Amino acid sequence: MIGIAEIAQRLPHRHPMLLVDRVTEIVPGKHLTAIKAVTASEPWFRMSPPTEDCFPTVLLMESLCQAAVLLAVWDMPDSAALHSKTMLLGSISDVIVHAPVRPGSIIHHHVRLCRDLGDSFLLDGESTVEDRPVLEIGQVLVALRPAAALNAPVVAPYEVR
Amino acid sequence: MTDAPLTQPTPLTERVKVVEIEHQGADIRVLASVTVDPSNPVLAGHYPGLPIFPGVCLIECAHHAVLMTARSLGVAPIMSGVSTARFLDAVFPGDVVGIQALITRSDTAWQAAVTLHGQHGLAAKVTLHYQVPGDES
Numbered sequence: 001m002i003g004i005a006e007i008a009q010r011l012p013h014r015h016p017m018l019l020v021d022r023v024t025e026i027v028p029g030k031h032l033t034a035i036k037a038v039t040a041s042e043p044w045f046r047m048s049p050p051t052e053d054c055f056p057t058v059l060l061m062e063s064l065c066q067a068a069v070l071l072a073v074w075d076m077p078d079s080a081a082l083h084s085k086t087m088l089l090g091s092i093s094d095v096i097v098h099a100p101v102r103p104g105s106i107i108h109h110h111v112r113l114c115r116d117l118g119d120s121f122l123l124d125g126e127s128t129v130e131d132r133p134v135l136e137i138g139q140v141l142v143a144l145r146p147a148a149a150l151n152a153p154v155v156a157p158y159e160v161r
Numbered sequence: 162m163t164d165a166p167l168t169q170p171t172p173l174t175e176r177v178k179v180v181e182i183e184h185q186g187a188d189i190r191v192l193a194s195v196t197v198d199p200s201n202p203v204l205a206g207h208y209p210g211l212p213i214f215p216g217v218c219l220i221e222c223a224h225h226a227v228l229m230t231a232r233s234l235g236v237a238p239i240m241s242g243v244s245t246a247r248f249l250d251a252v253f254p255g256d257v258v259g260i261q262a263l264i265t266r267s268d269t270a271w272q273a274a275v276t277l278h279g280q281h282g283l284a285a286k287v288t289l290h291y292q293v294p295g296d297e298s
Contacts, residue, residue, distance in 0.1 A: 017206035017215065043202050044170040052169050057240050058217040058224065059172055065217075088248065089216045095243035 002026065009077040010070055012087060016043050019063035020070060020109070031112045032071035036063045040103040055101040060135050064127050065089055067109035068140045072121035088145050090120065094138025105129045111140075119144045167228055172218055174201045177225040177260065182233060191262040193226040199254035214252040219285040223275035226260045227289060231271075238271055238291035246287040252279045269293050 002023035011018065025033040038055045045053065069087050101107060111125030120143040126136040166176060173195075181192040197214045204212035224240060231238045252258060259278040264271055271291040277284045 012208045012211075014206035014209050017203050044172050046170075054170060056169070056171050056221065058221045061220070061243070062215065062217040088251075091245065091247040092243065093245045095246075097241050 006077075007070065010073050011066060013066060017062070018066075019059060020066045023067075023070065024108075026071070026074060028071075028074045029113055029116070031110070032067060032074070034067040034070065034109045034111075036107045036109065038101055038103050038105045038107065042103075045103065053102050055103070055105070057097055057135075060097075060101055060107070060127060061092065061095060061137065063107065064109045064111065064125055064135060064137055065092065065140050065142070068111045068121075068123040068125060068137075069142050071111050071113055071123060072116075072142050073144070088143050090141035090143045092137055092140050094136075096136045096138075098133045098135060099129070101129055101134050107134065114139075167225060167232075169228075171221060171225070172201075172203050172215070173221050173225065174198045175222070177222055177229060179226060179229045179233075182230055187266045189230060189262075189264040189266070191226055191230050191260070191264065193222075193229070193260040193262070195222050195225075195258050195260065197252060197254050197256045197258065201254075204254055212254050214254070214256070216246070216248040216285065219248070219252065219258070219277050220246055220287050220289070222258060222260060223262065223273065223277060223285075223287050223289060226262050226275065227264065227271070227273045227291070230262070230264065231293065234296075236293050236296045238293045238296075240289060241270075241292050242290040244288045244290060246285065248285050250279055250281055250284045252277075252284050256280050258284060266293075266296065269296050271296070 020034045022035045108128045115122040123140045127134050175195045175198045177195045179193045183190040207215050256279050262273050262275040264273045271293050273289045275287050
């Protein structure tokens with residue numbers, strides 16, 4: 001089992017934006033399966049009294065994208081984290097929202113590496129809760145960029161749909 | 162236009178302000194703005210020592226502009242997909258983000274093409290899709 005320590009070595013995200021709890025399967029360069037447990041104590045459920053209890057869809061996307069980043073940088077611990085480089089989300093496309101996710105759910109993310117472009121990566125994946133699909137993403141572009149270049153646009157060396 | 166906050170769980174502590182809603186046939190043009198709250202808790206973790214407003218929070222701002230527009234029409238859209246979201250420039254704490262949305266409606270489906278402009282220019286372009294129960298447009 002691969003837990004938070006190994007994940008935090010590879011992702012610069014921290015509480016409350018570290019949205020992957022565990023990696024259950026990894027074949028570097030190919031595919032990865034990760035778990036995110038949704039709890040009512042997360043800050044997005046701050047409304048008092050709670051009126052609706054859906055996990056925000058954009059955070060479901062972020063969580064799946066973090067699993068994608070983990071796969072992309074798996075063999076580069078520390079390079080993506082904190083220091084000279086930052087992992088940026090360049091684009092996402094063909095996202096389909098299948099079902100709401102509520103506190104108490106265990107989300108399983110399944111991501112695949114489609115293309116490795118050196119400092120940019122194309123991936124796809126889907127998320128399930130109790131074997132039912134809740135989200136799919138047709139394409140994620142993630143890019144390693146020097147922190148100093150943050151004002152430069154993230155552009156891949158090819159046409160993004 | 163009601164200024165009451167939205168009630169859905171959200172990573173935003175920011176309040177998206179809708180400035181203008183213009184109907185053009187079945188289409189709706191929306192102008193809105195939001196100021197990134199330096200005390201939003203997400204910034205502490207995204208990233209430590211280098212706070213950047215997360216790209217998905219920009220999508221959420223676009224989503225809120227659509228939800229607030231819909232509320233003024235008495236309907237409640239449910240996000241069904243995102244066909245594209247491109248992140249072009251980083252947005253930082255305190256930045257003012259201008260939001261322009263074109264909502265096109267067909268039966269109970271809405272599509273919202275949204276641009277978000279930060280301090281230095283275009284920060285993101287997103288196209289959101291919705292199911293809108295009860296919209297008779």
